[in-house]
Amino acid sequence: MQKSKHYFFIDAVNKRLNPDDLEVTTFQQKLYRLNAGLAGEEKLKRVISDYNLRSKGRIYYNFECVNASGYTHQIDGLLVTAHFIVIFEVKQISGTLFYKPALHEFYRVSESNLQENFPNPFDQAYRHQLFIEYLLKTWQISIPVYYMVVIANIRAKLDSSLMDYPIMHISGVPYYLEKLYEQHPKPQANLSILQNHFALLYKQLPPRRTIEKHRLRKGVLCKQCQYLNVMYYKQGYFECSICQTKNKDAIIESLVHYRILISPRITNKEFREFFNIPCIHTASKMLRKLGLEKHGTNKGAFYIIPDSW
Ligand SMILES: [Zn+2]
Structure with missing residues (x-):
């Protein structure tokens, strides 16, 4: 279907x-x-x-x-x-x-x-x-x-x-x-x-709506908690602040939300802000590890969130 x-x-x-x-x-x-x-x-x-x-x-x-x-x-x-x-x-x-x-x-x-x-x-x-x-x-x-x-x-x-x-x-x-x-x-x-x-x-139609970024909750959201709670980045994984679920890949679903709701492009700064990653180097490493394609250099650099992983 x-x-x-x-x-x-x-x-x-x-x-x-x-x-x-x-x-x-x-x-x-x-x-x-x-x-x-x-x-x-x-x-x-x-x-x-x-x-x-x-x-x-x-x-x-x-x-x-x-x-x-x-x-x-x-x-x-x-x-x-x-x-x-x-x-x-x-x-x-x-x-x-x-x-x-x-x-x-x-x-x-x-x-x-x-x-x-x-x-x-x-x-x-x-x-x-x-x-x-x-x-x-x-x-x-x-x-x-x-x-x-x-x-x-x-x-x-x-x-x-x-x-x-x-x-x-x-x-x-x-x-x-x-x-x-x-x-x-x-x-x-x-x-x-x-x-x-x-x-x-056949042509897949775009969504019939858009939504402003400020109306959305930020962060990696916990699937176990029906997306009600935010997960925090520890070393190499995300942990839910409420149910304590640990997950390495939880960020992928949240990145997909970002692509669908906000943009398929994300800069290092936007990534840190949206997913609560304090360190620029950690963010770069994560983006690389996730295999996101990088375009441009220095301040103009951005990553493309793929359609599927
Ligand atoms: Zn949870």
Whole structure:
């Protein structure tokens, strides 16, 4: 499952945000929603892996790209076969879902009888469909594109106002695909050409937010303590001031947070300030040992924090 850069950003903010920040709850809710979304995609993945596609196909989860106007598309599930393409919009909504088609209004009534509007998933998926159809035309490939909104929460109830719309519980996906194969029994495109096009189109999107450095807690944070406590540098390792966990590599995760939240570049001075290392020579030695690439010389020198270790 491909987690987005936005996901890693929100996750890191939740570990680093000052506890008295005004947006603590906002960021917690964002992470909660992103995790629910991932769980939904995970369920779709299980249902589709269990089902034997009648032809070779490729499914992309959380497919991200940018269109010609510079706007972004994030598709929860994109099934590409030589017969047809299906866009899956996965929803983990609870309660009872209703639709007023003439108004394009999609809403749910929760178990406590609270009515709440949601972004219309049909309009979201339709926008993706138009985009993919446009691309196919430019690639001179002619296969049909469908979309389906799948509800990953088994307890959600779908009101009959949704009856004639492309929405179903996730368990219906194999039957739905079987019907599509019956409608389109002959392959009409070359799958590997299609895959190449989508591979070129794919682009990981940047996080949809930024955050000011002063709102974040500094230091190497202790994973054992759910990132609540700071670890201090002793000779060659970090030690948690509360649970006394010792760890040589704890700094790596904190450097990754730095890259995601602040910058992929770090100077010796910034490194000492952020990770509470008093000595410039110790800092240089640590940076070297961590294998960070050094650029520039003297005062202008900085290090690059890699994408992965
Ligand atoms: Zn600890």
